Amino acid sequence: MSPDAWQVTWFTAWVAVTSTLCILPPGLALAWLLARRNWPGKSIVETLVALPLVIPPVATGLILLKLFGRHGFIGRWLEETLGVEVVFTWKAVVLATAVMSFPLLVRTARVAFENVNPRVEHVARTLGAGPWRVFWTITLPLARSGVIAGAVLAFARALGEFGATVMVAGFIPGKTETLSLSIYHLVQLGRDGEALGLLAVSVALAFGAVWFSERMLRKAVA
Amino acid sequence: MSPDAWQVTWFTAWVAVTSTLCILPPGLALAWLLARRNWPGKSIVETLVALPLVIPPVATGLILLKLFGRHGFIGRWLEETLGVEVVFTWKAVVLATAVMSFPLLVRTARVAFENVNPRVEHVARTLGAGPWRVFWTITLPLARSGVIAGAVLAFARALGEFGATVMVAGFIPGKTETLSLSIYHLVQLGRDGEALGLLAVSVALAFGAVWFSERMLRKAVA
Amino acid sequence: MNLEIARLRLPLAAFVLELDAVLQSRVTGLFGASGAGKTSLLETIAGLRRPTAGHISLDGMVLTDVGEGIFLPPEARGIGFVPQDGALFTHLDVRGNLSFSQRVRTHPARTAPTFEHVVEVLNLGPLVARRIGSLSGGEKQRVAFGRALLAAPQLLLLDEPLASLEVELRDQIISYLRRIRDEFKIPMLLVSHNADEMVALCDEVLVLETGRCIRRGPAAELFRPSPRPHHVLAKPVERAPFA
């Protein structure tokens, strides 16, 4: 592999890991709320969460661009208060992949949380653990297979995301270039052979994630 | 809404339902095998299943085009034996959305199957139910929340799929035009207002699916 | 009944369950300390665990034979199993649990007690429409028991089916079990920690200890009346004004 390809691979892996880590806290919190609490508007929130899946990625990308762009609501605020520019930087890549993989994490983790027996959580509380500790020591470990599966799905999606990324981050070689963008680009140029090479790299990354998740699961069980 | 838009909406809903229904049997079977059996190459199959998520949609589309195209391996066979042409017809739309949503169903259903207590299945067998009946009367109902969640994810993905669809099915108004393709098209033309209208329709469909799934769950529990 | 268990070996966490026995009584008791291997033995007979060696046959039909690679699946054995923890189907209500075997059975049924009969004897009348999640411990145990009875088995394996029932209901069910034994001629294997139950029901008792049968004999011989007084709730006559 050329040094360029290495650099793209690292960047992609880094983006996928970062975006997965970023969505874990809010994703798990939301999944838990959906699984364990009843509140008005739950169905609406569920639909909203699924949105990035439902609408075509370009549209998601456009919405993100409008929000985070220089004229955008959040973008302007970020630039004025923190001096941070998001669009067309690596931050936009992370943002796009995070938004696109969020629904996958939430849905899968929710199923896992729903399957944890509340009686066991109750007993943990009589043993002196507050709700927060119960979540960390009981709910999360018991739901781990689902949470890990959700994280792997999110990671995989982050590796493959293209439509929204290219809209908010552009395809700037060496700056916002991910494997997925490169593959698209190479396919466009008819350089299928090189595209195939990068595809293999993507698949290897995905395989690594699956393998790692299986190991984590096995360790947790043993 | 214009009659055209209605037609596109119906077609999209129909495609999403059909592709979800098509992947349910193989998806659930595979999820069960991943959850309940240990076999060599399991990690590899898991990675393969996740592939449509990992690689950019165009690449998936290109691979499908090569397989199902007139010179393609499967395409030729289908045409010669059954006289069926897939590419650039509605069948290609269903194919593309099915392939793209398959990993979401499998992963989510797998988590749900893993959470079913095997003891309960064992007892069902001592009561005279064969493995097949146990699956239908015990495993599947107990895993229903996850299976339904997986189906909803798959349905949502099917609504939003764009990249692979446009590659194998083209954008043929009145024939392979889905909401997602229309939205993309309108966004490209800068007709954001109309795009927003169709987006709202997509979202309404997704909301319908979420609402329906919640109802099914509640009925199953009651 | 003729249940033959020959050279059975089943490795467990801390020891190996080993048994060689021919059981021919109508009701055989399994007695032994916590963790002696009683449940594991029942599960092996029911076809839920595969032993590493040995042979099990019931009335001439081979159920398991490790040497010849025979392992009849549980649903073909016609053996009812009431597990210690109930293992009820939480997605069905009580009626759904009780009638489960009737809906799924593929093998022909023996003459069996009727649904109404089982419901009456086990006192399940007010519960038939209830969800499993809202049952009390004893109620769950009775449902699991009724579910197995309605499967019309050729042999019933009962894992402490009376452990969380009060004395009155327990006595009632014991006399019902006696009728099953005599009327329907369904042989049983009964695990219990209660010697009185053993004496009341079993023709023969096996005592297990760390996976081996250390004693075996008629219940009346193995158990003796205790010198320690046994207590029951006194009739409330002496304190009439109360409640």
Next chain:
Amino acid sequence: MNLEIARLRLPLAAFVLELDAVLQSRVTGLFGASGAGKTSLLETIAGLRRPTAGHISLDGMVLTDVGEGIFLPPEARGIGFVPQDGALFTHLDVRGNLSFSQRVRTHPARTAPTFEHVVEVLNLGPLVARRIGSLSGGEKQRVAFGRALLAAPQLLLLDEPLASLEVELRDQIISYLRRIRDEFKIPMLLVSHNADEMVALCDEVLVLETGRCIRRGPAAELFRPSPRPHHVLAKPVERAPFA
């Protein structure tokens, strides 16, 4: 101990649990038929269920007061609960279950039995490194029991903790419970169907029926020795060559 339960109302599937009682004994027994409401009462005291009306306080500390909207969360009550089904943490091994409360506790602990002590008395030594999934029924019950003891509670709620244990172990644990009662002065509420256990442990017993306390009094008064013989395993001396 001074556990005050005033005008408590908890609607259940078939009836409403209603109770008005001040409990001051060291060990109070709850006796009653399957489904009488015993478990529901314990869960309400532990803070796992919210009653629709009533007041509960322990040694002057208000735990629940529906009128004033007070509901102390379970972790702040210092009440140990051994549920009927164990509800063990399947992702931890036996040691992890036993030491759980030590790791998570935020409220200061009372003087409590030590880990080693509990392990020894409950015969858990060979089990500490085992996974929950491979335990027998009685083993699970003992782990759940030990886990609650190690939480150093101010009050112990025991839901049939001895139901699936053999007589020897049961006797041993009963004498241990007596020591806890006397040495550590932890008061207890004990649910059991076994009158002998009640007589051996309880100072006072409440008899529940469909959600109401129908009788109440010292164990020695409520129960009387049974005329029916009680059986125990006979010593194997008479058949010396066996085993």
Next chain:
Amino acid sequence: FAAASLSDALKVLAAEHQKATGDPVHLNLAASSLLARQIKEGAPADLFFSADEAKMNDLAKAGLIDPASRRSLLGNRLVIVVPLDSSLKLASAADLANPAVKHLALAETATVPAGIYAKAYLEKAKAWDAVAARVVSTENVRAALAAVESGNADAGIVYKTDALISKKVKVAYEVPAAAAPHISYPVALVKGGKNPAGGAQFLARLVSPEGRAVFAKFGFTPEP
């Protein structure tokens, strides 16, 4: 910001530019329509190199580019391609009405430049009505090419530069320059860029004879 089809040539030029001036050039390579969209939403671009005049006109109308800097730099030609093993003989647009052409692959005829040009060509040749029902619109030129490669479309109309990259299609007919609309790649400075001076410098390199030579090497026809 430049059309994706220009990427190979531009990467070479960007590298040369950095070597010569020390200023790095950040390329954003995507479909022209997408780039135009991004610039409209305030993307920080200095230079826009579009694959068609329409997109550039859009931005000019919105007042986002510096009209003085606008140049039509490159030209391209349309060709009709068929699968390598095809026996189809095509000598004019009218031949596309031949029933043997069941599917005709074009890039999307409303948004993608190649599609817009192809449609205009067919209309000019009075062949559009005859073939319209058999047109398969694809997302972009590359997809149209892929459709022909895989044999699912019997013919397609694409750029000459694109036809050259595929070894599985052959050019059946090269549309004469006069018969088709004038295809050109305009380039212009974007207003409000972060580094207008750098943009102008790079633009100068693109229009220089050396720049043109590089484009010519990649199959484009530099315009005067």
